Amino acid sequence: MKESKAPSLGRTPAQKFFDKWQGLFYLIPWIIGFVVFKAIPFGQSLYYSFTDMNFFNGIHEYGVMNYIEAFTDAKITKALITTFKYAFVTVPLKLIFALFIAYILNFKIACVNLFRTVYYIPSILGGSVAIAVLWKAVFRDDGLVNTIIRAVTFGNAQGPSWLSDPNYALWIICFLRIWQFGSAMVLFLAALKGVPADLYEAATIDGAGKWKQFFSITVPMITPIIFYNLVTQICQAFQEFNGPFIITNGGPRNSTTLISILVYNYAFKSNQMGMASALAWIMFVIVCILTIIAFTSQKKWVYYSDER
Missing domain, CATH: 1.10.3720.10 (MetI-like)
Known part of the structure; x- marks a missing residue:
């Protein structure tokens, strides 16, 4: 990531850290939303596809039986x-x-x-x-x-x-x-x-x-x-x-x-x-x-x- 050109004179270490990674901080809301609502459900669905997952009975069997x-x-x-x-x-x-x-x-x-x-x-x-x-x-x-x-x-x-x-x-x-x-x-x-x-x-x-x-x-x-x-x-x-x-x-x-x-x-x-x-x-x-x-x-x- 390209470093910020903001002047560093008289700035605290925390401010310097923020100047360097401020773009990433702005992306945090999107990253959280992507992980919670996209990545995790995506991975869970792949995992569940190899099980007999039931909402009320849970998982009792693993394998490719669904496919x-x-x-x-x-x-x-x-x-x-x-x-x-x-x-x-x-x-x-x-x-x-x-x-x-x-x-x-x-x-x-x-x-x-x-x-x-x-x-x-x-x-x-x-x-x-x-x-x-x-x-x-x-x-x-x-x-x-x-x-x-x-x-x-x-x-x-x-x-x-x-x-x-x-x-x-x-x-x-x-x-x-x-x-x-x-x-x-x-x-x-x-x-x-x-x-x-x-x-x-x-x-x-x-x-x-x-x-x-x-x-x-x-x-x-x-x-x-x-x-x-x-x-x-x-x-x-x-x-x-x-x-x-x-x-x-x-x-x-x-x-x-x-x-x-x-x-x-x-x-x-x-x-x-x-x-x-x-x-x-x-x-x-x-x-x-x-x-x-x-x-x-x-x-x-x-x-x-x-x-x-």
């Missing part, structure tokens, strides 16, 4: 598969939709600032409990969607049971996630404004159309933002909890049970903190592997302007 059960139990395996489905459906569609809207809003159109605000609002409200409850009301059997279907068909058609049919329930949860595209859209919009206009002018002179310009100029120039959004959205998708828990509570027939819901159920319903910790660590390792793959692959498709 063995996690990969052999049909319910947990199905939850893992469902989580992958959820992530691999929502992340690409959310990024595509966000880029599409950002591309449109990058043009000079009337009331563009109003549209940007309106499209960003779902990202602010989408993760809240109130929006999940509203989403559940919209798609229930007598909800808004089925009411519109009956009105349009003059009562001759009845919409499906969106939330109680396994064929539709996961898609409704995915749709809620995709709808929250505002944050990614804002980042894409900022990246689009950073693309030099002379590149488009040169491409137009060479006879390149809009599609050719988009895939040959726009997309390569914003690949750093695409990469950033990809990594962050993958992490968020694997941690999704509010929507599936409030709207379907993992049903019907566990068709929307994500690994995060199982962690909650094992920890706070079955009191099996050991199994909950093991599942959390499995999810953590999966996200780390996907992130490493993304960082490794960026060398082949991410373009940075300062690289040659």
Whole structure:
């Protein structure tokens, strides 16, 4: 740590010590918070994952039994598969939709600032409990969607049971996630404004159309933002909890049970903190592997302007 340049003439040893380490003193509140609320729980969860820790019965067994059960139990395996489905459906569609809207809003159109605000609002409200409850009301059997279907068909058609049919329930949860595209859209919009206009002018002179310009100029120039959004959205998708828990509570027939819901159920319903910790660590390792793959692959498709 770089020593303070404060004058030392006439200062006590305690004052000199403070001058030298004052930066560390300012960091003490953050260090305490990190250790108490991050580091210790992180280490405890790893320790508990190798035990049969129960809130009321304590620990009686040590080993890898939780991890063995996690990969052999049909319910947990199905939850893992469902989580992958959820992530691999929502992340690409959310990024595509966000880029599409950002591309449109990058043009000079009337009331563009109003549209940007309106499209960003779902990202602010989408993760809240109130929006999940509203989403559940919209798609229930007598909800808004089925009411519109009956009105349009003059009562001759009845919409499906969106939330109680396994064929539709996961898609409704995915749709809620995709709808929250505002944050990614804002980042894409900022990246689009950073693309030099002379590149488009040169491409137009060479006879390149809009599609050719988009895939040959726009997309390569914003690949750093695409990469950033990809990594962050993958992490968020694997941690999704509010929507599936409030709207379907993992049903019907566990068709929307994500690994995060199982962690909650094992920890706070079955009191099996050991199994909950093991599942959390499995999810953590999966996200780390996907992130490493993304960082490794960026060398082949991410373009940075300062690289040659």
